[in-house]
Amino acid sequence: MTTEPILKGRGLVKRYGRVTALDRCDFELYPGEILAVIGDNGAGKSTLIKAISGAVVPEEGEIYLDGQQVLFQSPIEARAAGIETVYQTLAMSPALSIADNMFMGRELRKPGVMGKVFKKLDRPAMEKFARQKLSELGLMTIQNIRQPVETLSGGQRQGVAVARAAAFGSKVIILDEPTAALGVKESRRVLELIQDVKARGIPIILISHNMPHVFEVADRIHIHRLGRRLTVIKPGDYAMSDAVAFMTGAKEPEKEAA
Amino acid sequence: MSPQDSSSDSYESSLSGASSDVASFEDHHKGFVGRFHDLLHGTPALVPLIVLVAAVLIFGLVLGSNFFSPFALTLILQQVQIVGVLAAAQSLIILTAGIDLSVGALAVLTSVVMGQFTFRYGIPPFLAVLCGLAIGTGVGAANGWLVSKVKLPPFIVTLGMWQIVLAANYLYSKNETIRAQEIEQQAPFLQLMGTTLKLGGATFTLGVIMMVVLVFALAYALRSTAWGRHVYAVGDDAEAAQLAGVNRHRTLMSVYMLVGFICGLAGWVMIGRFGSVSPSATTGVIGNIQSITAVVIGGISLFGGRGSILGAFFGALIVGVFELGLRMAGANPQWTYLLIGVLIIAAVTVDQWIRKVSA
Ligand SMILES: Nc1ncnc2c1ncn2[C@@H]1O[C@H](COP(=O)(O)OP(=O)(O)OP(=O)(O)O)[C@@H](O)[C@H]1O
Ligand SMILES: [Mg+2]
Numbered sequence: 001m002t003t004e005p006i007l008k009g010r011g012l013v014k015r016y017g018r019v020t021a022l023d024r025c026d027f028e029l030y031p032g033e034i035l036a037v038i039g040d041n042g043a044g045k046s047t048l049i050k051a052i053s054g055a056v057v058p059e060e061g062e063i064y065l066d067g068q069q070v071l072f073q074s075p076i077e078a079r080a081a082g083i084e085t086v087y088q089t090l091a092m093s094p095a096l097s098i099a100d101n102m103f104m105g106r107e108l109r110k111p112g113v114m115g116k117v118f119k120k121l122d123r124p125a126m127e128k129f130a131r132q133k134l135s136e137l138g139l140m141t142i143q144n145i146r147q148p149v150e151t152l153s154g155g156q157r158q159g160v161a162v163a164r165a166a167a168f169g170s171k172v173i174i175l176d177e178p179t180a181a182l183g184v185k186e187s188r189r190v191l192e193l194i195q196d197v198k199a200r201g202i203p204i205i206l207i208s209h210n211m212p213h214v215f216e217v218a219d220r221i222h223i224h225r226l227g228r229r230l231t232v233i234k235p236g237d238y239a240m241s242d243a244v245a246f247m248t249g250a251k252e253p254e255k256e257a258a
Numbered sequence: 259m260s261p262q263d264s265s266s267d268s269y270e271s272s273l274s275g276a277s278s279d280v281a282s283f284e285d286h287h288k289g290f291v292g293r294f295h296d297l298l299h300g301t302p303a304l305v306p307l308i309v310l311v312a313a314v315l316i317f318g319l320v321l322g323s324n325f326f327s328p329f330a331l332t333l334i335l336q337q338v339q340i341v342g343v344l345a346a347a348q349s350l351i352i353l354t355a356g357i358d359l360s361v362g363a364l365a366v367l368t369s370v371v372m373g374q375f376t377f378r379y380g381i382p383p384f385l386a387v388l389c390g391l392a393i394g395t396g397v398g399a400a401n402g403w404l405v406s407k408v409k410l411p412p413f414i415v416t417l418g419m420w421q422i423v424l425a426a427n428y429l430y431s432k433n434e435t436i437r438a439q440e441i442e443q444q445a446p447f448l449q450l451m452g453t454t455l456k457l458g459g460a461t462f463t464l465g466v467i468m469m470v471v472l473v474f475a476l477a478y479a480l481r482s483t484a485w486g487r488h489v490y491a492v493g494d495d496a497e498a499a500q501l502a503g504v505n506r507h508r509t510l511m512s513v514y515m516l517v518g519f520i521c522g523l524a525g526w527v528m529i530g531r532f533g534s535v536s537p538s539a540t541t542g543v544i545g546n547i548q549s550i551t552a553v554v555i556g557g558i559s560l561f562g563g564r565g566s567i568l569g570a571f572f573g574a575l576i577v578g579v580f581e582l583g584l585r586m587a588g589a590n591p592q593w594t595y596l597l598i599g600v601l602i603i604a605a606v607t608v609d610q611w612i613r614k615v616s617a
Contacts, residue, residue, distance in 0.1 A: 074505070075503055079503055089497075089501070091498040093494045093495060094495065095494050095564050100487050101502070104487070104499070104502040104503055104504060105504050107484035107487065109484075118478075118483075119479075119484065120482050121483060121484060
């Protein structure tokens with residue numbers, strides 16, 4: 001590929017005590033593509049995207065965004081740079097409403113004195129936006145946007161988290177198993193949403209254990225094993241069984257591909 | 259080969275005929291209990307409010323106009339003003355899933371600072387009050403830093419700070435009381451919060467008004483500002499809040515510093531209420547437990563992130579109603595403690611029930 005990666009990681013290392021979750025891991029994401037990341041449980045996929053999104057600070061290695069080295073100390077900084085993430089744990093506050101959760105950390109204030117002096121939240125505007133984004137996603141018809149997130153089903157919660165990322169991501173969107181709790185129909189909607197986001201020109205990192213989904217939407221597949229990138233394949237070049245074999249170590253790839 | 263042909267269509271093809279209204283949030287029909295449960299879930303201050311109104315009515319029926327008079331009812335407000343202000347502070351900490359054992363001692367220390375700065379150093383009373391508030395804020399900041407940055411449990415941090423502040427208070431004041439008369443003559447500003455306003459039989463003090471304004475201002479901030487939402491989010495699940503873009507450290511620091519400041523206000527209210535400045539005021543020893551009691555009766559969850567500060571205010575009033583009512587009825591004061599004990603356990607039971615998502 002001749003274009004420069006929009007996001008690039010080099011030699012990333014992260015240890016949790018004696019566990020090395022990331023072991024000199026390299027990584028690239030190119031403009032406009034959908035990059036799937038697959039790997040066994042505990043391979044370090046979530047840790048990799050946490051390092052990229054500022055949720056953990058890698059002990060070694062560099063991350064480049066648009067060719068510029070970045071060192072995010074917190075998710076807030078990564079978000080400010082346009083990287084939006086759906087974490088595997090969803091990062092929701094159960095007792096707060098759907099709208100409050102969607103706008104957590106970037107709340108809208110009322111115009112004029114109420115907003116400036118009294119810092120009053122513009123709830124109607126936030127609720128309208130949240131309702132609109134959720135209907136766009138088509139995942140759900142919302143009756144009560146003020147409903148606490150803890151009263152939603154696991155899949156509905158996941159839908160809200162995906163809608164939040166899709167609504168605010170401007171540069172890169174990272175999805176850590178966004179369909180794990182979703183039904184067949186809802187998963188389909190998320191896959192369509194991923195295609196929509198791609199059509200908007202925003203590249204996506206998709207972590208998933210669902211091989212048919214991965215092979216359907218991904219432009220490239222990053223296979224993660226034992227804390228590092230084993231290889232990158234194109235879905236057209238290999239069968240799902242090959243990918244699974246690489247992932248589990250049953251088979252070795254011939255070369256550092258792609 | 260093209261792998262997607264092999265599998266994905268096979269089971270998803272039937273989707274085309276599926277109904278298009280998916281995963282609706284519509285409230286399905288719930289029984290009366292279910293709807294009541296939802297109401298409590300959304301309005302957690304409702305339970306203490308009901309208990310408060312019921313307690314006032316029952317004591318009013320039993321004791322008649324003695325109790326059910328503007329004088330007696332506003333007397334309750336005066337008697338709870340210190341605990342009420344401390345409970346407002348305690349609510350903020352408990353909403354972040356913490357606890358503050360140092361609030362009462364800090365109130366006493368700041369009142370001592372206000373008095374001693376005026377009388378020992380000749381600082382104008384207005385400035386001395388500001389110094390007291392500043393020292394309160396500073397101690398709060400120390401608590402906050404130890405909790406947020408050093409990541410010590412709030413219980414341990416404030417257990418230590420309680421002892422430190424209480425001892426510093428005795429050492430600094432040399433255990434001397436500044437008498438009410440002296441303050442009245444030389445620095446009446448220190449007693450400002452004790453200024454009374456009469457309205458018919460009702461008597462309000464500035465301290466009472468300050469308490470009410472403070473509670474409603476905090477209720478507004480917690481409900482309708484981003485800061486308030488962040489306080490709830492950090493208390494509910496700090497990890498999730500941080501991933502969602504909340505600055506956990508800044509939120510915690512702001513809460514602990516604000517709480518220190520409010521303890522300073524409580525110290526000022528104490529001077530107004532007692533007239534004198536005494537380092538051995540009982541608030542230093544039991545203020546923490548009194549405020550936690552009000553918060554728990556008020557339905558704020560000790561696990562953080564749930565409850566309303568209005569509830570804590572009602573909790574403080576409930577305790578005040580029981581104390582005055584039982585005293586007027588001539589009951590042994592131990593009955594008050596016994597009933598408050600029952601209320602605490604009942605409140606936590608109700609809290610557990612409310613926290614259950616499906617009734
Ligand atoms: N907060 C943590 N503390 C300690 N160890 C951790 C922590 N997070 C991850 N690990 C360890 O790091 C390794 C990689 O975990 P990670 O969550 O990145 O895996 P994953 O590839 O996302 O797995 P899964 O498919 O199950 O989500 C695991 O061995 C895990 O035990
Ligand atoms: Mg994971």
